[in-house]
Amino acid sequence: MAEDTKFLLLSLLLSSSSSLxxxxxxxxxxxxxxxxxxxxxxxxxxxxxxxxxxxxxxxxxxxxxxxxxxxxxxxxxxxxxxxxxxxxxxxxxxxxxxxxxxxxxxxxxxxxxxxxxxxxxxxxxxxxxxxxxxxxxxxxxxxxxxxxxxxxxxxxxxxxxxxxxxxxxxxxxxxxxxxxxxxxxxxxxxxxxxxxxxxxxxxxxxxxxxxxxxxxxxRLIPIRLRRINEESSIGAVVGFVLGFVVAFYFHLLCRERILPCVFRT
CATH class of the missing domain: 3.80.10.10 (Ribonuclease Inhibitor)
Structure with a gap:
């Protein structure tokens, strides 16, 4: 049994050496x-x-x-x-x-x-x-x-x-x-x-x-400039939308609260 183990180990060693x-x-x-x-x-x-x-x-x-x-x-x-x-x-x-x-x-x-x-x-x-x-x-x-x-x-x-x-x-x-x-x-x-x-x-x-x-x-920073322009455009759109929402809100507020007071007067 010991001899068989030695033979197996020797075979693996030779195989590994050959591969290298x-x-x-x-x-x-x-x-x-x-x-x-x-x-x-x-x-x-x-x-x-x-x-x-x-x-x-x-x-x-x-x-x-x-x-x-x-x-x-x-x-x-x-x-x-x-x-x-x-x-x-x-x-x-x-x-x-x-x-x-x-x-x-x-x-x-x-x-x-x-x-x-x-x-x-x-x-x-x-x-x-x-x-x-x-x-x-x-x-x-x-x-x-x-x-x-x-x-x-x-x-x-x-x-x-x-x-x-x-x-x-x-x-x-x-x-x-x-x-x-x-x-x-x-x-x-x-x-x-x-x-x-x-x-x-x-x-x-x-x-x-x-x-x-x-x-x-x-020309060194065309990508950066393009990104800045894109971000500026996005910011302008967001600002416009927010401004529109705020204006619309105040418009409703005026209709509900201010106009009735004017009519009473």
Whole structure:
């Protein structure tokens, strides 16, 4: 009986050790999705990312892939810079469950940065998308990347304003949006950053760049002004209704008490 117990415990231990060595199937699926969703004209990912030989930590030898430990399939960082990759923002990154660094710089990625990027890479501390052709606006959901220390979006085709909610990124130590098509006031989070990180955006203004014209300062708080206007409108309506009720009450009071006295006189 004792021997059977020892054998069972040994089996469980070996099983647990094997699971740790082979790591996360989700992370493997993440890399499969990335490989399938990008255009790879030079065939670098196609030749390097070979999923046919599942050994301990085998994905850690893939080009651009760094693992937390060499003996488990747990992706720490994806450094896919300067590989000639094309297409939209890669898919499947939400399955890289412990991704800490994402570098897609110096490629030819295009289209929008996903609006749900914070759900795809929630634990990223460094996001580098520079020197691509990403377009549209900077998604406001980037403000939900609570662990973000640095982001680099320079030299893309991004337009619109830098989201004011970026002021919520308390860990942020560096941000670079130079060489885009951005406009409007820079949020207060960037006051201590180098002006070079915001240069090359013709209509961008405010610290650390030149002061905004008076006409643009009001753009900083459009939502607040809209709320104030809405609240003022509501207050005016409520005041009108209350005034009408009070006037009607006094009208009835006069009819019941004052008019009879006048007739007696």
């Amino acid at each position: 060595c082979f790591g996360s199937e989700q992370d493997i699926q993440c890399l499969r999705s990335v490989q399938q969703s990008v255009i790879d004209p030079l065939g670098i990912l196609k030749s390097s990312w070979n999923f046919g030989y599942a050994t301990n930590g085998y994905i850690c030898s893939f080009t651009g892939v760094e693992c937390w430990h060499g003996y488990e399939n747990k992706v720490l960082s994806l450094r896919l810079d300067n590989l000639g990759l094309e297409g939209p923002f890669p898919q499947g990154l939400q399955n890289c469950t412990s991704l800490n660094i994402l570098d897609l710089s110096y490629n030819n990625f295009s289209g929008p940065i996903p609006s749900g990027i914070a759900q795809q890479i929630p634990y990223v501390t460094s996001l580098i998308l520079s020197y691509n052709n990403f377009s549209s606006e900077i998604p406001e959901s980037m403000a939900n990347l609570a662990y973000l220390n640095t982001f680099n979006l320079q030299h893309n085709q991004l337009r619109g304003q830098i989201p004011e909610r970026f002021s919520m990124l308390g860990r942020l130590t560096s941000s670079n949006v130079a060489g885009n098509l951005l406009s409007g006031p820079i949020p207060t989070f960037a006051q201590d950053f180098s002006p070079l990180y915001f240069a090359g955006n013709r209509d961008l203004c405010g610290a650390p760049l030149d002061e905004c014209p008076r006409s643009q300062r009001w």
